[in-house]
Amino acid sequence: MSQFPAPERRVLSLHTTLGTDPVELKYVTLYYPVSSSKDGLTLVFTHGIAGHKEQYDPTITRLLSHDQTRATIKDIWVLDFPNHGQTALLNRPVLDARKASGKGACTTADFALYLRAFLSSPWLNTSSVVGIPHSGSCTLWILALASTNPCPTPFALVMIEPTLMFPSLSPTDPRSIHGAANVRGCLAKRDRWENMEALVKWLVGGKGVWRKWDERVLSTYVQHGFEEVNESESDGKSYVTPTLRKDEESPLYACLSHTVEPEALGRACRAVEEAGRGVHVVWAEFEQFISKAAREEILDAAENRVVSQRIIKGAGHLIPQEKPDGLGEALIEILDEIMHGVGKRKAKM
Template sequence: MSQLPVPERRVLSLHTTLGSDPVELKCSTLYYPVSCAKDGLTLVFTHGIASHKEQYDPTIVRLLSHAQTRAIIRDIWVLDFPNHGQTALLNRPVLDARKAAGKAMCTTADIALYLQAFLSTPSLKSSTVVGVAHSGSCTLWVFALTSMPPSLTPFALIMVEPTLMFPSLTPTDPRAIHGAANVRGCLAKRDRWTEREALKRWLVGGKGVWRKWDERVLSGYVKYGFEEVIESELDAGKRKSHVTPTLRKDEESPLYACLSHTVEPESLGRACRAVEEAGRGVHVVWAEFEEFISKTARKEILDAAEHRVVSQRTIKGAGHLVPQEKPDALGEALVEILDEIVHGSGDTKAKM
């Protein structure tokens, strides 16, 4: 196997808005220069809430381990939300200043405009974009597509466990139950550890979701999803510090609210039509275990998408957090989907 491309860390400046205020936000990205194919695909990965761009490292390694797949990809971009991961450290002065002024925090609508600003950068000019979104970031793509000019519409969109909700959502829907629990639980959860090793032991030692994560993804989370905060400088060159998430709890909690991921069914239908007209349409990857999205919810999403979803797949043994739990299986699924996007091979609507 030929050597895989080494990702470059690039920081872009995006002119966008938070609320109604124009701002300049930084965007920390991973850029993979994959091939010299001028007509190759440009993959743009977006992560779910409370995650970060490096969660996709194992998935991308698996994806690029296939020589035939590398040949159809020109490059890959992976980006953080503006208040997540390493990007949060760059934007913290702006975010904290808004918080001190009593202004609204970064919403899913704000992040959708941030995504649109990213797609508008010269770096992606003339690119054949394929979006790859997990969980809550699927909402961002749908929001963005409602106001996106045709020139920015992706050639294809791959949604992994999309947490799309509609105004008709009932309180008994698992999405509503888990969303409300996350809003409450987020504010009450622990957010301070003495050092990263203590953090990692806490993550895998409890009853939380992290016990099921792939070790590579977990290590990346500990490294890139948290920061060391210096509390004071002590004598003899020592210092007192603690480790805390780069995404603050009061910023994370509102992002789980159902309204943050509620779209009109017509908006999803229009988004799917737009991507279909731009290229090869929308593809969906589901988890085997219905932790968050039930069969009923899947049907609602497919109905609202006007049954324009080109293909569906299920990742065996995975819960909602597919990239964290089954990164290699997700990489293999993406290999198949990208092959279909380029070559149009087969009808996989029933590939469940």
């Protein structure tokens, strides 16, 4: 197996809007220049709520370890959203100034505009883009694609555990129940530790979702999802806190933040189908967040245009964090189908 490239850390700027205000935001990306193939695919990974770009490191390593798959990829971009991961550190002055003026935190609609600005940027001008979003970031792709002023349509879209919701959502639906619990729980959760060692001990020794994570993903989370803040310059005291502030994270779990019209999902799926190789979906084995009924609802709204479906064995909703190698293997299969145009409307469950 030939050696594949290490990612380049790139800091770029995007002209977009927050609310109705035009702003220039920074974003930190990981960029993999995989091959010189002009006909190769450009993969664009986006993370879920409270995630960060480095969570995909083990998945991408597994993906690129497959020689035949690597030969079909031109390059890979992995994005942070504006107030997530290390990108949040660069945008913190803008974000805090908005909150101080009463304008609130970033919404999923803001994230969708940010994504649209990236997809419309010169870096992707001649690319055959395959979007690979997880969880809440699937909403952003659908909002961007179904907009009255849509972004360039990707060649294919691979949605991992999409938390798409519709206006008719029942309050007894697991997405409603877990969404409301996450809104409340986020504000109540601990967000300050005396040092990184104390943080790691709390994450590993607690009862939270982190105990199920792959060790490599947990390591990147500690490294890139938190920062050390000086509490007082006079005495040198500091503490560790998430780069995504919990008052910014909490509203992103609200059901309305991920509610789209069924027609919008259908329109987005039609556009991707017409542009290339359609929409693929990856589900978790354990229905922690998206029930079988919810899956059927999403597939129906997608007008049954989903090309293929896969289930990652042993995974809950946080597939990239829990089963990164299994996700990498699934993506190898999907990219092979995309490149060869097979599997039209095929369901592999």
